[in-house]
Amino acid sequence: MMLNQFLLLSAFLFGTGIYGVITRKHTVLVLASIELMLVAVNINLVAFGATLNNAVGQVFALFVLAIAAAEVGVGLAIVLLIYRNLRSANPDDVNVLKG
Amino acid sequence: MVAQNVAFWIFAAFMAVGAVRVVTTDNIVHAALWLVLVLAGGAAQFIILGQEFVAWVQVIVYIGAVIVLFLFGIMLTRAPMEAEEKLNNNLRWPGLVAALLFSGTIAWAFIDEWGNDNVALTKPVRTKEVGELIFRGYLVPFEVVGVLLLAALIGAVVMARKD
Structure with a gap:
């Protein structure tokens, strides 16, 4: 197996995540797109770890997984607060700081 | 292969x-x-x-x-x-x-x-190698991640509850 095929797959997933973050109108879907990016990063880390034939890539991927779980928890709490205050989950509606 | x-x-x-x-x-x-x-x-x-x-x-x-x-x-x-309305904006x-x-x-x-x-x-x-690596070389980052997870969970509960 080439190392490149994993790297290109992760590049594609990361680009899709960027597209989703920019274009989605619901905050939960923006968070889902961020998850896509984190999965892409994990594939990268694990592919490099497999190339080096040790477990370091796996350990870093586990750290990324833990951070992702924390991020989703806090992110959804923020989404709920915004929904409770603004009755909307559209990130474009959160514009009280706009001049 | x-x-x-x-x-x-x-x-x-x-x-x-x-x-x-x-x-x-x-x-x-x-x-x-x-x-x-x-x-x-x-x-x-x-x-x-x-x-x-x-x-x-x-x-x-x-x-x-x-x-x-x-x-x-x-x-x-x-x-x-x-699906009622578009979920994508015009960007x-x-x-x-x-x-x-x-x-x-x-x-x-x-x-x-x-x-x-x-x-x-x-x-x-093998999982054994992962465990040895975490608890030898990466013990401090592992503990920091644990504390971070705890802080994130408490923060999420505090933010999301009704008071």
């Missing part, structure tokens, strides 16, 4: 379709379910790479916990369960340009730097 390559391309195709559907579908619940496909494909790629522990952690943490959190978030924000072309620019740049860098490298798998990485 041939079998692994075939498996890679099959799972990669599933992941690509799933990822595109996550960012384009107009049904918000379907987006979460397409994300399951991408995450499961990622776990399969980890298995192909011989890294089994992180694959099962991905299944348990992502598919088991994070997707359920997403579905709770969808229900608690009373999102439309059926399609800027988004596409940004995504293509970024993906193209890092893909070019990958091909330029690691164009000829092979994944030289001799044997799968």
Whole structure:
């Protein structure tokens, strides 16, 4: 197996995540797109770890997984607060700081 | 090696379709379910790479916990369960340009730097090696991540409760 095929797959997933973050109108879907990016990063880390034939890539991927779980928890709490205050989950509606 | 390559391309195709559907579908619940496909494909790629522990952690943490959190978030924000209106704003072309620019740049860098490298798998990485590495070389980061998770969970509870 080439190392490149994993790297290109992760590049594609990361680009899709960027597209989703920019274009989605619901905050939960923006968070889902961020998850896509984190999965892409994990594939990268694990592919490099497999190339080096040790477990370091796996350990870093586990750290990324833990951070992702924390991020989703806090992110959804923020989404709920915004929904409770603004009755909307559209990130474009959160514009009280706009001049 | 041939079998692994075939498996890679099959799972990669599933992941690509799933990822595109996550960012384009107009049904918000379907987006979460397409994300399951991408995450499961990622776990399969980890298995192909011989890294089994992180694959099962991905299944348990992502598919088991994070997707359920997403579905709770969808229900608690009373999102439309059926496709009623567009879920994408009018930034399609800027988004596409940004995504293509970024993906193209890092893909070019990958091909330029690691164009000829092979994944030289001799044997799968066992969970024992992962545990030894975490609790020898990466003990302090591991503990920091634990404290961070605790702080994030307490913060989420404090923010989301009604008072």
